[in-house]
Amino acid sequence: MNDLARFRRAAHDAVDWLADYLENLERYPVCPAVQPGEIRSRLPAHPPESAESWDALLADLDRVVLPGITHWQSPMFFGYFPANASGPAIIGDLISSGLGVQGMMWATSPAATELETHVLDWMVDLMGLPEHFRSTGSGGGVIQDTASSASLVALLVARERKTRFTTNRVGVKGTLTAYTSSQAHSSIEKAAGIAGIGRENLRLIDVDHTYAMRPGALDRAIQTDLAAGRTPFFVSATVGTTSSTAIDPVRAIGEICRRHGLWLHVDAAHAGSAAVCPEFRWIHDGLELADSYCFNPHKWLLTNFDCDCFYVADRAALIQTLSILPEYLRNQATESGAVFDYRDWGIPLGRRFRALKLWFVIRAYGAEGLRTHIRNGVALAQEFAGWVKADDRFELCAPRPLNLVCFRLKAGDGANERLRDALNASGKMYLIHTKLDGKLVLRLAIGGTYTERRHLERAWALITETAAGLPGVGSGVD
């Protein structure tokens, strides 16, 4: 396969396989009906001694892989949040794989670093983000793999700033305490554990009726910790929680953080992308008070995984936290101070050229195309919510500021569980549940690259028909 003529032929075959797959997405059961171990059982116990043909590999995509795939790109996939892959992103990623460069430092491929910096500044324009996140001032953006990693990095810099960068060591100055809402993503608790803060030193602040953090409760929790001699240092506000896309009040939280000298991180992993549309920028109100911010184009902005955009207002603090410069990485460009070396902006040393796919997406869609994609997702969600509201068997369970609808059968948790399982087992659509106020709630997340109105109509028909067949639900009032 080092023979490039063979590579060219095989890669063309792969493109056709992939384009065929995408064209036929709706023919696959969204969620596969496989048991644990079933896919492994189709694979030889030991690796092959001799090379196999490209045709054998391609055939096994159909025989082994596809039967075990949850089709996240299906227009009938409404689980979790969208994981947008799109043509321009796939192609950008292909070029990145082929160039095979390392973006760990400017010197190891200047274009990889400069394009990343530039495209992340473009995102500031596109989303109307605060100026202090631009690379041209004291801040800047970088691509992380996930919001989990971005939030961990934010927490680490906050920890170091609070402990004056003396040791990279926890526990020397009394107990550090961190804060996020009870609806925040599990990655914040994970980060507190990884950083050695202690999961029990993360306070889960109460939320209001919209599932957004209560600033008053945050302030009281900080005061209580201060009074007990502990050291509050970090708050993570969520713009678009995973359960229900609740929007924490960033401005009020930010003012509390300023007053007490705490780092404010804003995790907008899913919802942030909405800010490409001016009418949704209210979700970021107060973001100029944040020390760090992240959102994932790999969720709702047509850029395939992995691509989390992470911004800091003070890049010097970030670099001071994570930089180590061994001899074999020393180079003139780094020592000149005129370049960014992104290895100092995250945990891994090696870095893929991920800016390429984001650059392709922005250019191939244009700002207009991105806005259209977001607006479609929000409009479809609002329309779907209207259908739910009009059916007396169902109830809406949370505000729907963007593209997620939380709803349930009034008939109780058991009925909703059975409805979810029946829908998913049908292979015709896919959604998951969460719990809100202790009740089991179904989540329908809209915004897939290929999802259109007709798919939502079909989903609603499936939901109502399936519900009608459940004991104690009936065929509805309409």
Added chain:
Amino acid sequence: MNDLARFRRAAHDAVDWLADYLENLERYPVCPAVQPGEIRSRLPAHPPESAESWDALLADLDRVVLPGITHWQSPMFFGYFPANASGPAIIGDLISSGLGVQGMMWATSPAATELETHVLDWMVDLMGLPEHFRSTGSGGGVIQDTASSASLVALLVARERKTRFTTNRVGVKGTLTAYTSSQAHSSIEKAAGIAGIGRENLRLIDVDHTYAMRPGALDRAIQTDLAAGRTPFFVSATVGTTSSTAIDPVRAIGEICRRHGLWLHVDAAHAGSAAVCPEFRWIHDGLELADSYCFNPHKWLLTNFDCDCFYVADRAALIQTLSILPEYLRNQATESGAVFDYRDWGIPLGRRFRALKLWFVIRAYGAEGLRTHIRNGVALAQEFAGWVKADDRFELCAPRPLNLVCFRLKAGDGANERLRDALNASGKMYLIHTKLDGKLVLRLAIGGTYTERRHLERAWALITETAAGLPGVGSGVD
């Protein structure tokens, strides 16, 4: 670009662009002659309002990107370590981008998880790794992005095991201390900082004349810390250091770790791949004493970045360290305990389907093909070292167990710096330096996917010709 017919055409264009690029790799200057900011200056200050054509994007790969690329895939690239991309890996990655699935849990795409588990068990076969790393026992393997992340995860599990998983909190039981050699990768120190252990609590153990860790010095350092009331918990041994591919004596280190109850992690990021050849498996002697191990197929095993294979002997401890299960991730498969959920095996929640490219590489090359690739790299390095040895102006500076040759002009650091800079500025080849025993040494790392004997001959000719032109070096004795 949601139009799939357009995607198909554009992707075929991209394949041809990429195959052309790879066929013409030798025509590009290996290292670009650009100044900081030069690539950015070719980009519009603001993102486009309207969609741009695919042709415009493709043209900018040539106009903007390539002039700023360090060509890591060039057969004349000898810097750092290889970053092998290969046809099968690129194609596997393309399919992964297109499927766009999330491998965070078994339930989110069963084939992604099961193929990953299976292929990592295949690697145990291929490399003759200890049985306790197999998923079929109490251990198992997982793909991480980099060895930096793998080593961090290992250190975290070690920290939790030592502190009895009580708090994910550092500092509650006195100072924890970790150990690695003075030649170890900078990521170990970075991990100690991230985990809140404190960089100053990582002991850099002295090395012997081969730059390998001295087990006696390790034992003494542990004893000293114990006597001072500190708590030793973690040792990272290196198989193939970055500076000179020194091989730490894993067996002797492992015995010390067992005696004192310390976690042994083995970082074989670059060199580990050599173990696909039985004649190089001595590098892993004693690996059955290790608690965790990692190596990077994305360096020398033809699988493009990112792909680090990370193994643990006790997966329960790993999962206990990193697991958090919010409601929206609950599912039947997870609760049955019959599946692996890889989100609990690393830092990020989201996970790309990376097993696909590794599966393609193993099958497209076969075990034979992988061994041939490794053997070629080692043989070329040995031959190159012979040329250096035969030239009185040069000296070899470290053992060459595998595919890296450390050498220098006897004429002093300044001459070697000038030689490096002249070679790299020529665009005809690329190498970097390190320091060994305080002396500046040139590193020639062999093993690129496309590097053949003729490229080494050309490199040696360039080196000797360039050296001859340096003041105080002369034209050699031959």
